[in-house]
Amino acid sequence: MRCIINMLMQRHGNLNSSYYFLCWRKIARDPRPFPGLCLVSKPPSPRYPKERASLLPRLAFADRPNRPFAASSDPSASGPLELAMGTGSPGARRASGPAASQSPKSPKKADFVAVAAATAGATDGANAAGAAPHGPELAATVQATMEAGAMSSDDGGLLRAAKRARKERPAMAGKAGDSANPTAAAEAEVEAGNPALGPGGAKSSPVRARKSRSKPNTAMVAAEGDLEDGSGGGGEEGAEAAALLRPREVKPKAKAKRGQKVEPLPQYTAALRKPPPPEGGPVLKILSWNVAGLRALLKKQPDAISSLVEREGVEVVCLQEHKLQDSHTAEVAGTMGLKGWYHHWACSTGKLGYSGVSVHTRTKPLSVVVGLGACAGSLEPDPEHELEGRVVTVELPSAHVVSVYVPNSGEGLKRLDYRINRWDGAFAKYIKGLEARGKPVIVTGDLNCAHHEIDIHAPKTNLRSAGFTVEERESFGRLLLGEVGLVDTFRALFPGTVAYTYFTRRFNCRAQNKGWRLDYFLTSGALMPSASTAAAGEAVSHADTADGAEAAPPILSTSWRVYDSWILQDVYGSDHLPLGLTLIQAAA
Template structure:
C-alpha cells in the first residue's frame, strides 16, 4: 500500500503506547499469537482492548485498515461531525471502509466535505435501486492504484454493496452483504446467488494478488458469534444455510482466514447490538462484521481487532494492521 502522508493532525499515533520499534519488529505474527480455546464448559472470555496487540508505529510497511457499518452516514455526521475523522486520527488509519452509508449520489459531495478528511481519496458506491439504502465507501490516505464499484454484474450491483481498492500488495474489498430479510424472503437470493457470485469475484481477484475483505457480512458464523443461538436458528444471519455457505465458499474453498476468530478462537467479540432494549450495555449482540484475509497474506497480519468502545452506530468499527516486513 502507498505510504501515509506527511505528519499532520490526522497522523496522530494510536492512543496505546506500545513497546519500542525494535521490540515491535520482533513481535510474533498474529498466527502465532492465537489464544487457545477455553476448556469445555468454561465461561467464555469477552474481548476487550487489553487483548489487542500493541499497534505498530504508522508506516507504509505497517498499514492499517478499518471498517465500520455506520448505519447512515448523514445521520452519524449530523450528530457528531468528527465521528469518522476522530477515528482516523486516533487509530492512524490508512484505509477506512464504510458500510450502510445510505447516501444518494446527490449527497456525496456534501458528505465528502463533512467527513473532515480533505486530502483523502474517497470512492462511493450508492444504491441506485432504493434511495437511502445500503451503500459502501472506501476512504484512503493515499489514492489506490485502481478502484471498482460492484462485481460487474448488473443483477447484483444495483444496491451499492461493494467497492474494491487495489494497492501494491493486495486488494481491499469493502462489502455490505445482503440481509436475508424479515421472513427470510431474500434467503434464496443471498445463499444461492449473491454468495456464489461474490465468491467467484474474490476468486478472480486472488489470482492477481491477495485480498482483505472487510465489512458487514450479515452472518454470525458460529454459536459463539451470537448471544442467543438456540432461539435464532431461523433468524436472518444465523440460519444453517447462511452459515454453511459462509463456511464452505469463503473459508474452505477460497481459504480466507477469519482474522478475529483465528487470533481469538474462544473469545466472545460481538460487533452489532441494535438500538433497542439497551442490548449493547448488556453485550447481547452478534458478530456480523469481519476481516477476511487471503491465506497468502496471513503471515503478514500483525493484529485484527474490534473497537467496541467507539460509539455512533449499532455496529462497532473493527480493523487489521499488517507488518509487511515479516517474512
C-alpha cells in the first residue's frame, strides 16, 4: 500500500499542499491499519486539467480504529458520495450540505469530516455482523445514508445561498439576474439546465466574494423575507440561513489619526516672565541656584553670582551644593563680588567636598539657624541630618527663608529609606515649627523630586530613578504640600507649562530640552497673590493628600504676596538653572 501511495505522490504534482501532503505522509509512515481511509478519484472539472484531475485523491479519517480501506473503482460516478467527498467544482463542494456549512474552518475539512462520519456509520453495522463493506459496497451504503436525510443537498443549497447573499454586493447581485432573491435565481438556473452550475446551484468557477462595507442591500432583505415567511426554507435550517443574512454587529474601531499633530504642552520661556512690578512699592526678590561646586564655578566665571545679583536686583541669594569646608568659606565669600553682604554657611563635616548650602542677604537677618536643630521636635537632632550641611534658615521681617539641599536617594536607591522615612518627616516637622512662630515660610533649593509627570521629560522610563520614584513623589505631596500646606509657586502660576531646572551634562540634554524640574520655591499659602491662584495651589495639595492626611495649617496674616516665579534659562555654569521668586507688598 505504501508503494502505491509513494508512486501517486511522485506522479502528481498537485499533492504539494500542506493538508494533502500531511495525509499522504501519515499513511506512508504508519504501518498500522489505515483507520477510516477513503480514496476516491476526482472527475474532470474546469479548474483542473483533464489529464491530472482523474487521479486527484481525497482523504478522510474516522476517529475509530480498524476501519477498512475503501476505494471507488468508477471515476465517473457521481452522487451524494462524490458531493460529500468534494468532487466537482469548488462551488459544489461548498454547497454539499450542512456538514460543509457548519465546518468551523474550511469546506475541505468539512468534506473529510462528512465522509469519515458516513464511513464510520456504514462500517459499524458491518463490523457487528462480521463483514465489513469494501469498495462499491461502502460507497452505496454511504449514498443510501445521505439520501435518508443525513446530508440534504437542498438544505446545503439554502445555506449556501444565504451565505452568498450576505457576501455579495448589490452590483454583483444585479449581474446574477434576480437581485431581489438570489436563492430563487440560483434554483431557476439549475432547473433551466445551466451546465455551469453544479448540484445545489453553485457555479463551477467561483468568484471571490467581496465583503460589503455598506448597509445591507436589497437582496439580503428580500432573501431574509422569503425565509421568514416560509417560502425559502423552514425549521432550524431556515433560521440559520436567516441569521446569516442579518448584518453582523461590528464594534467601531478607533480610526488612526495619521498626519494629525498632537498639540504639545507650552514651554516656559523668558517671554512668560511678568514685567517688573510698578515702582514705588516694596519688592523682595530671592535667587536660588544649585551651583554644583561654588569654587569651580567662580574659577570659570568670577562674576557668575555678582552679575546675576546686579541684573535681577535680588535681596537674597540661596546656594546649594557649594561643596566647601568651613575653612574655605571666608576666602570664597571675598571672591563672590558681594561686598557688604551677610554670608551664612552650612558645610558637610561628615564627608569632605560634599553637599553644603548657604544664604547671602543684602541686609542683616533677624536670626539664622543652621541645620534642623531642636525645631525638628527632638532634643537631640539626627546626626546624619546635621553632618551633611543641608539646611540654612534666615529670618527676615517678612518671612522665614529656608535654603535646603534634600538628600538624593542615590544610585540603586540606596538611601531611599533614609530619604522618605527619616529626612522628609523631620524636615516637614521643622517647617511646621517655623510657621508656628507666626511668619510665613519660603522654602527654596534642590528638593531632588520631580513631583508630577510634567516635571520630567521621560516619565515612563524613570519610574525607578532617584527623584521620580512613587515613594518620593508621594512623600513630597503628602508632607510638604499636604500636612505643612506649602504651595508650589511655579506650578500654581503655570499649571500646564513645561519647564526644567536640571539637565544632565551627558547626551546634550540641555540643548534638546530633556531635563527634570527638581528646584522649587515653596511658600505658605498666605503668600499667594490672589484667591484664584491660592485655590489652584490648594487643589494640588488636596489632590496629593486625599488619603487621609492632616489638614493644612491656618492661614498666616501677611501683606506680602507672590508676584512671579521665574527660571533663568540663559545662565550657564552648572547642571542646574537659577530660579527666582518676586514678592510685592500689597496695599493696606
